[in-house]
Amino acid sequence: MKKAERIGGNVASYVDDRTGAAKWLRKNLTKVFPDHWSFMLGEIVLYSFVILLLSGTFLTFWFDPSQREVVYEGSYEPLQDIKMSAAYASALHISFDVRGGLLMRQIHHWSALLFMAGMIAHLMRVFFTGAFRKPREANWLIGVGLVTLGIVEGFLGYSLPDDLLSGTGVRIAEAIIQALPVVGSYLAFFAFGGAFPGEAFIPRIYTVHVLLLPAAFLALITIHLMLVWYQKHTQYPGPGRTEKNVVGYPLMPIYMAKAGGFFFIVFGVTALLGALASINPIWLYGPYNPGQVSAGSQPDFYMGWLDGLVRMFPPLESYVLGYTISWNILIPGLIIPGILFTLMALYPFIESWMTGDKSEHHLLDRPRNNPNRTAIGAMSLSFVLVTLINGGNDLLATHFDLTINQIMWFSRIGVIVIPPLVFVITKRICLSLQRADREKVLHGRETGRLVMLPHGEFVEIHEELTPAEKFTLTQHLQPKALVVPDTDANGVKNPQGIKGKIRARFSQAHVEQIPAPTESEAKALGSGHH
């Protein structure tokens, strides 16, 4: 110990002599971070990004981003002497002739899935706990930007090997560009350097995939984490935790050790997946050829919902004055996803408009304590889930002996009917959970132990909660609905007009909850018993 302390001391003095940062560093090295499993979701995302950078760099040493035609002469027998792009040939080379190459390819793909899944899980945690509220709106916006870029980055990476499956995906992307009114065919020719598929696309998206977007991720993640650092992390409510403090472990040493350890665990798990679970076996698909297609083609899950939307959309196209508008591509491929992501980005501002709440929040909500928000989240998830199911309609049809037609009609109706149902049900569930909390606080926890009273009646013993538990279950805010006056001071009717009315209605829906029990109530009940 003595030696470690001496070295540590020397390092600290060395750094301070040259930067004068002693005070700042001391403060930040002992920065407090609250601990909760759900706070590790963001960490998973960060670590899988690092793994993507490392494994991706390895792949760049052999990958040849070129659509020049070559004849395959590598060691994978079934494709011997077949014409293909240099990109596909080099992806085969990495898989079969570079030791550890296949492992790295699989690690790269698995960590991309983990990156996307982690981001979505992290986003859900932030949404359902209300962590996006003031002052963290900027981080929410950055997050939505990261998810959007993540979808693009994943799609581009998937397209690079130029196999039959990914080429088909690129063809669909080209059709979406081409469907844009007025500029579509121009943009498609610019993107592909001429007619599809051309020889320019893979080299171009390669630059975007390995340089442009990773740089954008790095910048956004840096700002994201600096904001988390500066604004301090939110915390779940509980005894000793208030809006004015952060309770947790200091960065050095325990938080760093845990986070560092967790990085290695995430990396280890990804490597295990890469070693054991085959993913994207491109050699089975063959090289891309626009006249061929592989049956049952499936995109990665983060694209699957878009595919499902496109699949369920009715065949609508208009021909106006000699021009074509492809609603069947534009609406499911661009307009609906655009609306969804815009609403998601704006949600923090929409919520604060609805509630009129302009104050800072550092204590998280338990999802049940904000039934309206939780219901909105569940509703949106159910929408995406139905579209995702339809994206796998061919697989479902073969596995469950259904027809594509049945699944399509289920999805078409479901995508409209299920989300509102989910909204109502989720809200009810939240309210009954609140009721259960209230019961528990006022009457204690059910123990399952029965006792017989002297006169023969059986009652269950209820165990009183500890003061800490009572506080945790009752500390949440009890906001009141906004009131919009019917007439203002000058007697003008409806001073805020229809907008004010709508806002009041929304606000009413948003504050709906079961009143939290109070100490006074508990006392009154207690005295009633005796």
Add this chain to the structure above:
Amino acid sequence: MSNEIQKFQDPGLPEHVHRKTDVDPKAADRAERQVSILFVLSALSTALAIYAYVFISDEIFFFLPIMGDTNAHQLFLGLGMAFSLLFIGLGLVHWAKNLMPDTEVIAERHEFRSPDEDRADFVRTVKEQAGAAGLGRRSLIKRTLGLALGASALTPIVLLRDLGPLPGKELEKTSWKTGTRLVTDPGDRPIRPEDLEVGAVAQVLPELEPGKVRHLYDIAKDAVLLIRLRPSEFQLDAERLSWTYDGIIAFSKICSHMGCAVALYEQQTKHLLCPCHQSTFDVTRAAKVIFGPAARPLPQLAITVDSDGNLVAQRPFNEPVGPSFWERSS
């Protein structure tokens, strides 16, 4: 008695509970040993990875339940790497959880809003600066600056112009011309009606003109499917019927929805199915869309035979093939 409603009070942070390793030096020593064992296991795993890299041939396959045929080189390299990382992680976490101080600490949080005075100062400064620059008054400067900034953004956009040629009429043309022979894909052999039995399907391409090579962008528009039915099975008008030859009908293979290859033919129903979004086309009714998101039938190629008895195109497609685009007129 007051009438004020009293909420449940915050009892404050619970008392710190000591771990076994905090109070029992033996337990702490044991934890130290456990951490070290994890780190040693990690080093051993790295040794396994290097051993696999150097010594296990990548030609050895063996059977594993669930995973099927597995490559030994790849498997042991991967497992070695995975466990070397996992054991480091587990060791660090075990170390942190058992041996590092685990007292929760409280840090104060401060509202981000500055005190009213500072804030008013700041707002005033910003206002004054805006005033000093004359942004409010000198509207000519403001407007011309807006113009200049907006215009300067045009250069980078213009610079992207050479990314590709203008589409012109490219999207509306294919290589099919009057009299172009149909050749098999693959193989590039001319094809005669008797080569196709009733119920058969064949993928064909236009015969290459001498000295030309076939690019993928040609195939992306030229690919055609031939299907042979009994002539009585068609439900076509006279014109469309005249585009077939002895029960053989030809359609563009490029889906009219988003351009995938329409590859699946169901013999019993005489339906063509696109695997991408399951648009389904009825061959007997000139590829009318009977299911799915495609809005138009697959374009039909008029065919006949030439004097040598080979199948040829009567004339080019009479409409653009593949997915829609703005300039497409129907």
